[in-house]
Amino acid sequence: MSEFNKDDYLNDLPDPDQAAEGAGQAAQASSGADASAESDSAQDSAAQAPSNEGADAAPAAAEGEKSDAGEKTGEGQSDSEDTLTPLGKAKKEAADYLEALQRERAEFINYRNRTQKEQERFRQHGIIDVLTALLPALDDIDRIREHSEMDDSFKAVATKIDKAFEKFGVEKFGEKGEDFDPTKHDAILHKPDANAEKETVDTVVEAGYRIGDRVIRAARVVVASPQN
Known part of the structure; x- marks a missing residue:
């Protein structure tokens, strides 16, 4: 199990300022739609054009935030792989001891055979x-x-x-x-x-x-x- 990373967790949360800005854009788009109902068709198209551009800009900004958060998450995972967990350190230490024991056993067997000869x-x-x-x-x-x-x-x-x-x-x-x-x-x-x-x-x-x-x-x- 990977360790909990506070920075990565906070990067995944939505930005409060960006959320407020998105809400304001949505309110403006709603008022523009009400005004266009009383004006002629030319004014309706002119009022709707800025609203659509604002709507397109919001998803693009959200995708950019997700991309940055994904890159940060990937960097966090690579760092965690480079750093062994306590269990991984224990396994590595046990493997080192086992290798040393096998080497000593082989040397002892060679010494015993040589002594017998x-x-x-x-x-x-x-x-x-x-x-x-x-x-x-x-x-x-x-x-x-x-x-x-x-x-x-x-x-x-x-x-x-x-x-x-x-x-x-x-x-x-x-x-x-x-x-x-x-x-x-x-x-x-x-x-x-x-x-x-x-x-x-x-x-x-x-x-x-x-x-x-x-x-x-x-x-x-x-x-x-x-x-x-």
Whole structure:
């Protein structure tokens, strides 16, 4: 709802001076009409001509007043549109707060995601450091498994170590007979094999380890290659 404007309201009211002038013109026109009834036709036409001109001037003046009042009203409406109402100010303030809140929320989500990635990276670095330190011991356990029999107690300890690394996402790889892959195998020797149709792992010297897609150590292997 637009605010009440006293000036616009007063401009729409009729002017008292103009109203009195219009009443006087109407009285003169009435007396002229009575006099013309007693005079001849020429005097009637001469008396009626000024009366008609006065009657035409009054509507023209009224139309001019209405035009001025309309222009003033339009100016008042444009000013009221430029000035916000208390409700409009409250809505704008609420919209500003909402925009700021959404921006802060987006920044917090980005910070949380970045922090989680950093924590995961630090966690992997810690696991890699421990695994790298234990690699010589793990290699010795694998050699004992391959070249000698392990008693039950030693076998139980080795199994617990393997399960502990699996719990932290460490995967052991490198098996005899699998296809040779230079991205995860480190070939220390290539030997020709008449029965080989493609390069395959013939012997695993040291097993490889990885976390996810990241290779911590490539498997050191002997590769059987076709003779040609």
